[in-house]
Amino acid sequence: MDRPLLHIISHTDLDGVTAAALAWHAKGGRVARVSLTGYGEVDTLILETLASGKEPLVLDLFCQKEQTIDEVDRLYDETRPPFLFDHHKSTFERYGNRKWAVIDTNYCGALVYWNWLSERAQDARTKDVLAKLEPIVRIANDRDLWLGQMPESRLWQALVTMCGQWAVFARLAANPDAALTPEEFDGASEFTERQEARFAEAKEHIWRHGKELAFLCDGILEYGDVSDFCGLLLDRDDNPPEVAAVAARRLGGDWAVSMRSRDGLAGRVLALLKDGKKVRGGGHGDASALYFPRNYTQEQMRDSILAAIKVEKERSAAPKVTLGDLFKGLA
Numbered sequence: 001m002d003r004p005l006l007h008i009i010s011h012t013d014l015d016g017v018t019a020a021a022l023a024w025h026a027k028g029g030r031v032a033r034v035s036l037t038g039y040g041e042v043d044t045l046i047l048e049t050l051a052s053g054k055e056p057l058v059l060d061l062f063c064q065k066e067q068t069i070d071e072v073d074r075l076y077d078e079t080r081p082p083f084l085f086d087h088h089k090s091t092f093e094r095y096g097n098r099k100w101a102v103i104d105t106n107y108c109g110a111l112v113y114w115n116w117l118s119e120r121a122q123d124a125r126t127k128d129v130l131a132k133l134e135p136i137v138r139i140a141n142d143r144d145l146w147l148g149q150m151p152e153s154r155l156w157q158a159l160v161t162m163c164g165q166w167a168v169f170a171r172l173a174a175n176p177d178a179a180l181t182p183e184e185f186d187g188a189s190e191f192t193e194r195q196e197a198r199f200a201e202a203k204e205h206i207w208r209h210g211k212e213l214a215f216l217c218d219g220i221l222e223y224g225d226v227s228d229f230c231g232l233l234l235d236r237d238d239n240p241p242e243v244a245a246v247a248a249r250r251l252g253g254d255w256a257v258s259m260r261s262r263d264g265l266a267g268r269v270l271a272l273l274k275d276g277k278k279v280r281g282g283g284h285g286d287a288s289a290l291y292f293p294r295n296y297t298q299e300q301m302r303d304s305i306l307a308a309i310k311v312e313k314e315r316s317a318a319p320k321v322t323l324g325d326l327f328k329g330l331a
Helices: 014-026 039-051 066-075 089-095 109-120 124-144 152-163 165-174 182-204 226-236 265-273 298-317 323-328
Strands: 006-010 032-036 055-059 084-086 101-103 207-209 213-216 243-249 255-261 280-283 287-292
Touching: 006 014, 006 039, 014 032, 014 055, 014 109, 014 124, 014 152, 014 165, 032 165, 039 055, 039 066, 055 109, 084 109, 101 109, 109 124, 124 152, 152 165, 152 182, 182 226, 207 298, 213 298, 226 243, 226 255, 243 265, 243 298, 255 265, 255 298, 265 280, 265 287, 265 298, 287 298
Parallel strands: 006 032, 006 055, 055 084, 084 101, 213 243
Antiparallel strands: 207 213, 243 255, 255 287, 280 287
C-alpha cells in the first residue's frame, strides 16, 4: 500500500460511534481498522498504532497517561494534519496547544471533526459526505451536550444501548441517513418508555449524602441504564452530586459499583479504594467501577465511597507547596 493503514479509534457512545462513521465515509472507502473503545484502552491503542507505523485518527477520546502524551509528542510529524479530535474540558485545559490535537469544548467530538473537515473540504465527494452525515452529527451533538432540542437524539442513544456500538456503527456505515426506520423508531421508543419509568423509580430510591454522593442500590436499573442515568443526575439535576454510583449484584455473587463524575473524582476514588485483593476496580477519571466481595453490604460500599470522596476532597484542598516556596525562606 502507498499509504499506511488507517486506524480509526473512537468512543463507544453515540458521539463516538457517529464520529467513527463520519471518518469511515470521509476517508472514501480507504482500507481502515476501526476500534470503538473506552478510556481504559485508548493509550495502548494509540501507542500500538504509532509504533507499527499505522495512521491514527482518534475521535471523542484522549490519552489518559502522561507517557502516551510524551510519546505522541516525540513521534508526531508536524507537517501532517492533526489526528486527534476531542471536546472534553479537561483535555482542552491540559493539551489544547498541541498541534496534533483539535479540541473545542463547544461541540461534541463528532461535530468537532465535522467542522474541521467542512473548513477544508474542496472536492465534491467530501462535501457530499459532509452533507449526508450532518443530520446524524447534529443529533449526536444534541445528545452528548444534553441540549434536549432534538427528540430523536434520545432514540439514537437508545439504539446504542440496546444493540451495542458495533451494530449502530454498521448501520451508519451502510446507511448514514439519520431518519430512523419504522422498526428502529418503534424499538427505540418502547425502550425509552421503559427506561424512563425505571429512571423515575430509581430517583425515588437514591441514597443522597449532601452534594458528595448519590448512591443507588441494586434491583431497579437494567444493563445499559447506568451511563444514561448517571448522566441525568450529573448534568441535568438541579442539585447534581459530585459522584453518582450504582450498585449491582453480579452473577458470581460479588458486587459491581459503577461510578460517574465530572473533573475526574470517580477515578481518584477508585485509586483510593482498590487494593487489588478484596476490592478491585478499573476505568478512567469520570467513569470507573469498583468490585467488592459478596460479603459487603450496600451500606458498607456506600460508606466506603463516601469516605474516599471526603479524603480526596481534603487532600485536594490542602495547600500545595512548591520548590519555590521552600527556597523562599533560604533567600
